[in-house]
Amino acid sequence: MSETLAHHDEHRDDEGSKLGIWLFIFTELLFFGGLFVTYAVYRHANSQAFHLAGEQLDVTIGTINTVILLISSMTIAMSITAMQKKDKRATLILIGITLVLALVFLVNKYFEWSAKIEHGIWPGSPLLEELGRGDTLFFGLYYFMTGLHALHIIIGMVLIVVIYVRVQKDKITHDNYQLLENGGLYWHLVDLIWIFLFPLFYLIA
């Protein structure tokens, strides 16, 4: 594939590839948009049940995860600044911290989900059927939306690992760091979606 690719490496267009990731972010927002619409419709129809079900979620763990994601967004942004200042070591450390924080987020999520499942709450569980329609929908949405978000965290982590390796191999440098910036943009998106999920499930109760 060398010729066409070599050509594109020669005439690099950072603005264009940034436009590409922004368009992809639009797509992702509408992807989750469908779920937010569903949430709004069912919340409107079952406001009392959603209110009570929301109280059963662990606000502490939710808050901790929110803080973790916010910090990770900061560290990935700082890694870009470090790269601009030609500090490879700091860049790698900051990307590494981002990865660790993402992992901690997932571990927390794991504990949170297992606690709920231990209490007999999972999609289609007998207990949910007993609790009624509002709870079924609330927890259905909860698992579906946070699960899909967790999947995005994992995809983001894979992307960040790729970026880490490329920084290490000097494929991403201070005058060619568009991939790092795009990865950062994607990570902010993952963060942003959580910023909406958190109040909708944990706080509105």
Added chain:
Amino acid sequence: MSSNPKEHTEYKSYLEEDGGRKGIYKWILSTDHKRIGLLYLYSMMGWFIIGVVLGLLMKLELIAPGQTLMGAQTYNATFTVHGVIMIFLIVIPGLPAVFGNFMLPIQIGAKDVFFPRLNLFSWYIYVLGGILVIISLFGNGAPDTGWTFYAPYSFKTGTNMLPAALGAFVLGFSSILTGLNFIVTIHRMRAPGMTWFKMPLFPWTLYGTGWIQLLATPVVGITLLMVAGERILGIGFFDPAKGGDPLLYQHLFWIYSHPAVYIMILPAMGAISEIIPTFAKKTIFGYRAIVFSTLAIAFVGYFVWGHHMYTSGMSGAALWAFSLLTFLVAIPSAIKVFNWISTMHQGSITTEVPFLWAASFIFIFMIGGLTGLVLGSLATDVHVHDTAFVVAHFHFIVFGGVGFAFFGAIHYWFPKMFGRKYDKNWAKTGWITFFVGFVSLYGPMFYLGIKGMPRRYFDYLPEFHGPNIISTLGALVMITGFVIILVNLINSARNGEKTTEKNPWGGTNLEWQVATPPPLENFDEIPTIEKATYKYD
């Protein structure tokens, strides 16, 4: 290849430039947008043949009342798979994936699309989606939900609908990435001097389509995932027994699937806007009006989805709002028709094959569009809802519109793409046979629908027999035409008279200024654009 310095004394076209690969690898590993366009063309051709055979089977079943060829369940599976294949594997990727890939970079004076590897990746996703659709045919029986996968039946049916729905999800991904690629390409890679309003109209329609692909497709993606969650986990999003709302499914589904109609038709309109000025030898009438109507269709088309749901029990206010918007979206389409006809007015028309397809496109599109208004107004829709009338309407638009534009486009760009000429007499015979067959196939269905024959039944009342016979005979005539067209094109692509003529039709855009067939990176030197497009002086 970078080791191989460019000292060709002899001209090498993209078809001869194999990148050091052999056999099929020349194709499936190449990131050349032209080869990828042809990859889509060949894959779609295979799918189209399957889809046509399924359609023919349905028409044969309907040749007489009662069971003639298949029972109810088989018929349900047949129209479902026919719909899934035709919509998701053919008309949605349709013109953008084939001619968009091939012509967009050339028409805007670029060497390739902006993300060549992503472009090839999109084709692989397309193939994966196709494989999932094939998987759905085995196991517990082919899906029988209709291509719309309406809840709650879609998660209650025992048939194998999940792979088909996931296939549609995956194909949506391919479509999104193609749209994204084209938008970035158009923004960043236009040749120097090609301002937005010097850009040809086919890229313009691809641009409008790209935005719809990007902003509407994810909605159906998440909806199909929700149905999957419903089937696998029993979540209850659309299950009334668990508090879910099936109507919400319909909303979410049509939020994508109505704009999807514009994903299909806009590039078709773009191709027609290329063909007509070339064969009328006249500057396109109202270039800007066509551009703005394209954008208007893309925008307003986003807000008319409710007209698929007039009888579903929405509120009265929603009904008239959707009806009003539906009438509004007809205006930009009519503007385009007016512009094409005005372009022909006092032009020096040569009735070459692509022009015949374009002219018949306008005829068919008008019928399809006007019958769309019958469906768009509330009172008449209630009468013909879910009848053969609806089937006739959308086949006039989707098959008559997109299909005719596709055939027009392939006859228009064929010499450029393959460097060979096709047999014009056979092409004309194929066209007239296809056209006559098409009108006799779908025309009677308008009448049947108004008389009350419902769609999606393998059987009908005896009084509907006559028009159904005409319709089935029309199908046979149309398929004869299709076979003639297909055989002629395949034969010409392999053995047709070779040509290196750059501009056989006298077109004005950049694709007619590069060599035939084009070289690997299209241009030795990126051209500078000075003149507005479609100028004959």
